[in-house]
Each structure stands twice: as C-alpha cells, then as structure tokens.
Amino acid sequence: MEPQPRPSVAADDRRLRGAAAAQPSRVEIARLRGIYKLLYMVANGSEDERETAANALTNLARNDRNRQIIAEDSVEVVRKGTKEKGIPIIVGLTDDGLDPGRVAGAKCIANLACNSGLQEEVARSSGIPPLVRILHESEFGGKESAAGALGNLACNDDNKVLVAEAGGIEPLVSLLQDGPISGRESAAGALWNLAMNEDNRVAIPQADGIRPLVELLGDISTEAGKEASAVCLWNLACNADNRVLIAAESAIPALVRLLSHGESKVRKAACGALGKLALLGENRKEIHRHQGTARMMEMVKDPHGTEREVVLSALTNLALSSHLRTAIGNAGGVPPIVEFLSTGTPAAQASASNAIANLVCNAQVKDKIMEQGAIPLLMVLLRGAPEATAAAAAGALANLACDKACSAEIIREGGLQALCDLLASGHAGCQEAAARAMMNLSLYDDNKTAIPECGGDAALVWVLGEGSPAARQASAAALTNTSLVLLLGEEDELAMDTAAKALYNLAWTEEAKQLITNEPGAVEHLSDCIALGNLNAIMTLRRLAEHEASAVAIAQEGALPPLASQKGALPPLASQFRSGGEAQRKAALDCIKTLANAPGTKPMLSEVVGSDPELRKALKANKFMKKLAKGLAQPFGLRRSPGAKGAGGGGPDEHSAHLETVEKDTETVNKVGVGAREVVNY
Structure with missing residues (x-):
C-alpha cells in the first residue's frame, strides 16, 4: 500500500498560535481542521515545533468545544506506527519532551482539565505522574504550570487520590514555601482542591503546608492567592487536629483581617475558614478577641453582602459558646438572622435555622428571637x-420547644401535624430533628394527649423501627413521655417488643429508671411481656432493678409475687427461668440476682428462691440465701449494665428538656480555573 500523504509541519505555526489567542479565531481554526494539524505537530515535530504547537493548543483549549475536539481527534504517531487521540499525545509531550515542551504540555492539560470529563481522561492516560515529575525537576515557571494542571485535575475526587499517590503533595508544598508569588498561589490553588480529601487533609500538614498557607494570607499575595490560601485552610480545618495546628500558626488574626478585604470572594473564604475553626472552643475565644464576631455581625447586617450565607454558618459555630450567644444577641444579630428565614435561599434559611437553634440556648436571646416572630417562619x-432546610427548621423548633411558652406557640401554629409529616418523610435529618422536637413537646401535660390525637405515636413508633439510631433514640424518649408504656400492653408483639427495647435504652440514668418504674402500669406490663417470653422485657426489668427504689417497686407490683397462687402459676421471672429459651433463662436469672441488691425485695426473693428447687440450685442457693438473710447490699452475681448501647441501638437522650447545639459543617467547592495563561509569542 502506498503511504498516505501526511500533513506537513507548517512553517507558519507561530501565526497559527497567535491567532488561537483570539476567541473568533479559535472557532475558525477548529473549523479548518487546525487542531488536527497542531496535534500532528505535537506528535511528530521537532522539540521546538512540539512546544509551539502545544502552546497554540493551550490557547484553543480555552473554548470548551475545542477541548472536546482536541480530546477526540486522532492522528498518526509516526515513530510508533499507530494512531493516538489528542490527550495521550499531549501527555506524551509532558512525559518525554524537553523542559520547554513539557511545560507547554502542562499548560495545555491545565486548560483541557477545565472540562470535568477530560479530567478523568487525562488520569486514564497516565497524565498525573509526568506533572508531578515537572514539579520536582523544572524551573519555577514549569512548576507553576504543573501545579495549575494538577489543581484542575484534582477537581475530580479520584484524581485527588491519584495526585497524592503519585507524590504530588510534597513538591506542591515545596513550591508553596519557596516559589515566586505566582507559583505559590498556583500551589495553593492545587492544595485547595486536594484538601477536600480526608487523607490529604492529614498529608498536607505533615508536609508542613500550613505555615506557608498562612503567610500567603498577608500582603505578599494577590486577591487570588489570598482566596486560595483561605479556602485551603477552610478545607484543612475539616480535620479536628488541624484546627489546633492552624490556630497555632497565627491564622486567626490574619483571617479576621481579611473579613475587611475589598473583594467579596476573599471575605467569604476567610469567613468560611473561621467558621470551621470555630468548632474548637479555644478558637472561638481567639476569634472574638480579635474582633471577628463584631466584624461578622457587620457582614450579616449588610443587605448587599454576597457572603452572608457563609457568615451565618460561622455565627452558628460561634454560638456554641454561651458568652458569644450573648454577644451576638446584644450586637443586634437576631433581626437579620430571623429575616433570612423568609428572604434567603434554602441554604441560607437552613443556616439561619441552625444559628437560631444555638442562640435559643440563651434565655435572653431566645426572647429576642420570639419577638422577631421566628416560630411562624420556621x-x-x-x-x-x-x-435539608426543613430538618434545620425542625432542629430550631426542637430547642425552642424546651420552653413552655414556645411549646404552646408551636402547637398553636400546627406544629404537631407538620412534625408528624416530617417523621414520615424518610429523610434521616428530618426524622431526627422532628423526633427531638416531639420529645421536648411531650414534656408538657397538654401535649401528652395532643401528640397521640394527631397520630404522633404511630409516627414515632414507625421511626423506632425504620429510622436512624439518633431518630430512634429521640422517638423512644418522646414515647416514654407520652404512651410508650401503653405500647407494652398491645397485642401486637412487634409493638410490644419495640416498646421494651426503647425502655431498655432509656433506662440509663438513675433518674430515668425511677421515672419509668413510677409510670402507671410500667412494671405490670413488663411482667405480662415477661410471661410471654419477651427477652427485651426481662432485660429492661433487670436494668430498672439496678435502682434500689425501682427494685422494691418491681417486687411489690407483681413481677415476683409469693408462690401462693391458688392456680399454682409461677411468677413471670421464675417461669421464664424454668421454661424459657436459653437467652430467656440467663436473662431471668440475672434479673433475679440484680433484684436482690435492694433490701426491700429480700423477703419476697427468699420465698421465691426457697420454693423453687431448680432456681435454688442455679443460684447456688445456700450461699445466695445466706446473703439474703443477712441483707447484704451486694447481690450474688450482680453485673452492671453495659456502656452506651442496648437492645435497640444507641443510648438514650434524657427525659428532661433536651437542648442540642448545631455544629455547622460548611463545605467548599472545587477550584476550577483556566489554569495556564494565554500563550502568545509572536
């Protein structure tokens, strides 16, 4: 076969490169198949020609359609005797060319990587390791171009990992430390994206990256450098240990100064970083000491401020400290925050709701929030x-519901039905917040009847079976304050078992044990459940019996009556010990031993144990009965309940009003830039 004619390597490539710098020309060059010719030059030209063609492609790649054409075009690579598409050809230049060509290839990759699909294509073409080698081997100009390319590629989550695995973090930090300002800013931009990965948040400080980032916050950098550095610190501060390290490098005063910067994006980045740092108590004090709270108050009051949403998130975290809740309230922060509930975007409304949830933990600030009409807006x-916004609003209402007057207003505004609807939503955050609101509303007698009337009990029971651990926990607490004990008497075995599990998890504090035992019908219904062989009821009764007064009440109310029945029926625990399954037998035995801890139970226990040979044998009767006769406080075989988990999952909330503060976890977005500057060399 005769060789096919190949495009010649154009002698006027400089004119082509210069024309590619203008937007209309970029389109015309693509239409005339100029991209194909340039790729052919990169694949087959001399070193100078490859560099020049790559620079022209860099300019063309400022247009997204051209990026696609570059990626899809195939040209013959003469030395290989194969055809390759554009991205492998350009990656090959960064890998095997001389330094000017490699740098030109890095610039081109930076612009191609502005397209999210092409970020993956570059990685598949093994384009990341050559860029890391440029960071190690080239002059500062080449390092800057490679940093820009890696930063754009790292917009892709998988590439964040690949850059780190290729050893890219340490040379980026080195450039951040020692490069010219433009190079340092490019490195900060790359680290901005890399720091969105959890492992990289650990690796960057280990490479001593925090100090040079803080230095870049100062006057030495441009606006872009300040923004990149602040956002990188924002991302790094997602790691709790880094919040300490960042503060130790005096980042807080530098970030507070940037809150007064003329550029909104710089103010926003600084505020985001401070908000994340404010998750640490000592940092909140430092932010306030450097007037950060006052400056944020000015920003949130500015109706034209574009960074107000981030400010709300920062104020939410500052309001984790009681003295700062007072400061925010006294500085007039309540009206603009409440205003966001009706005027902000959904994200801003959620941030305002979270801020209110924390601020109402202060009684005086809570009154100001009520005066602004927050409850109807929520x-x-x-x-x-x-x-997500509804969940944040429910969280604010949950804290407001701890106050009797607020609780009454929530009910008047139809809050119960709205909360029931949220419980059924299937959204974990909505369920958790709504269940917590129900729990606090159920503290007041008027609401205890209103909750079942609107279907609240059914919704809460459904969450007990289907919700997240936190939602189940709060639902169990709400039901305990209303009708959880009544569910033990249901014929529905699932409802009965769920109620027993919930009571087990709730019976954690001494106060809770006594509260449950004193609830009318609690011991009676548990005894009935035990008679049916319900293991969770036995375990719950044992846990309640660890409280002395509760143990006496259990014995008195029939869980261990004397064996004097005309019908000859055994009491529930002894019956389960004799005829239950292995788990029921063991649990019943442990429960009887635990009950012996209370002196008031000993006469009945002595009669039960003495009248049952098998039980007497299992309890090592002689030794056990001697302890009972002597009234020793420590029963034979007593075991305390386990740590924080019970039959149904996580430990309980308290039965009293439960205020819960919100830690606002703001997120940043990937930094996507055109990477390389236009290259025009006539």
Missing part, C-alpha cells in the same frame, strides 16, 4: 422547604 419552612 413553621413555613417545616411545611414547604427542601428536606
């Missing part, structure tokens, strides 16, 4: 906002 969000 109810609107509860009914019609996106799920």
